[in-house]
Amino acid sequence: MRARIAVEQETKAALHRYRDLQPRTRDGRAIELVANLGALNEIPLALDVGAMGVGLFHIELLFMQQRALPTEDEQVAVYRQLAEAFHPYPVIIRTLDIGGDKPVAGIDFPREESPFLDWRGVRMCLDRPEIFKPQLRALLRAATVGNVRVMIPMISELEEVRRVRQLIAQCEAELRAEGTERAAFELGIMIETPAAVLQADALGAEVSFFSIGTNDLTQYVIATDRANARIASLYRTEHPAVMTAIEMTCRAAQRAGIWVGGCGEAASSLDLLPRFIQMGVTELSMSPAAILAAKKRICEL
Ligand code: PEP
Ligand code: MG
Numbered sequence: 001m002r003a004r005i006a007v008e009q010e011t012k013a014a015l016h017r018y019r020d021l022q023p024r025t026r027d028g029r030a031i032e033l034v035a036n037l038g039a040l041n042e043i044p045l046a047l048d049v050g051a052m053g054v055g056l057f058h059i060e061l062l063f064m065q066q067r068a069l070p071t072e073d074e075q076v077a078v079y080r081q082l083a084e085a086f087h088p089y090p091v092i093i094r095t096l097d098i099g100g101d102k103p104v105a106g107i108d109f110p111r112e113e114s115p116f117l118d119w120r121g122v123r124m125c126l127d128r129p130e131i132f133k134p135q136l137r138a139l140l141r142a143a144t145v146g147n148v149r150v151m152i153p154m155i156s157e158l159e160e161v162r163r164v165r166q167l168i169a170q171c172e173a174e175l176r177a178e179g180t181e182r183a184a185f186e187l188g189i190m191i192e193t194p195a196a197v198l199q200a201d202a203l204g205a206e207v208s209f210f211s212i213g214t215n216d217l218t219q220y221v222i223a224t225d226r227a228n229a230r231i232a233s234l235y236r237t238e239h240p241a242v243m244t245a246i247e248m249t250c251r252a253a254q255r256a257g258i259w260v261g262g263c264g265e266a267a268s269s270l271d272l273l274p275r276f277i278q279m280g281v282t283e284l285s286m287s288p289a290a291i292l293a294a295k296k297r298i299c300e301l
Helices: 002-016 040-048 060-064 072-086 122-127 129-145 158-178 194-198 200-204 214-222 229-234 240-256 273-279 288-300
Strands: 032-037 054-058 091-094 148-152 186-191 209-212 259-262 283-286
Touching: 002 288, 032 040, 032 288, 040 072, 040 288, 054 072, 054 283, 060 072, 072 091, 072 129, 122 129, 122 158, 129 148, 129 158, 148 158, 148 209, 158 186, 158 200, 186 194, 186 200, 194 200, 194 214, 194 240, 200 209, 200 240, 209 240, 214 240, 240 259, 240 273, 273 288, 283 288
Parallel strands: 032 054, 032 283, 054 091, 091 148, 148 186, 186 209, 209 259, 259 283
Antiparallel strands: none
């Protein structure tokens, strides 16, 4: 046991040397390695491994922990603290991605047969502006820190992006009329439905970046529920169809002149990482525990 602990400590110490390094492949491609976070108390973990910002801040916890929905001011405080902790590196905050599988006090979800295909993510937010607008207002207010980016989950229609933009413009106008400080943020979308992949050219013309959500993209491309153990062997991001979908997304991003990142579990796969980089992914977001090993892997490519 002592010998194993010693080896483990040595490996950890060796990885720590990569902490302050900007990972770059041997042929000179710089990759941003950023953290997936769900709560402010995870910030020190991410800073400790040299995360170059946040690629996905899940706000679901903030909504699920409490008895009532968080107020706009409560949200501003959280988003600001996150942005300040990583400044000048960017932080990408994802708007609420809640569905029938995750209950939230204060949102009345109908009982649904297939929660992953129903009223989740941007679909719910667009239907409930009284929940969505305080998020967008809070994000505009927190954006004064200077490094806030926002991304929208579960996009399957161009119209959804346009409606989100209209709501942002409305919130901006309201804040201006009230004399409240606010700033613009870059808007991106998650690519996690086959519909988004197949319309990536049109979507790419309307947003600043794509982030590939490999967890959902895998389940929707292969038609395998990501939470069902009985079909777990079918659920593989390295399935050729999923890899083709990722490649199509990267090509569309290049044509649109925008950057593309990845933020599902597969983004930290040391085996898949070279393929993602080859396809043109320039940002990978993962749990802080995976960042140092990914930095090392990239420097060896
Ligand atoms: C994804 O779908 O890959 C993703 C990052 O989002 P979530 O796992 O929260 O659905
Ligand atoms: Mg998802």
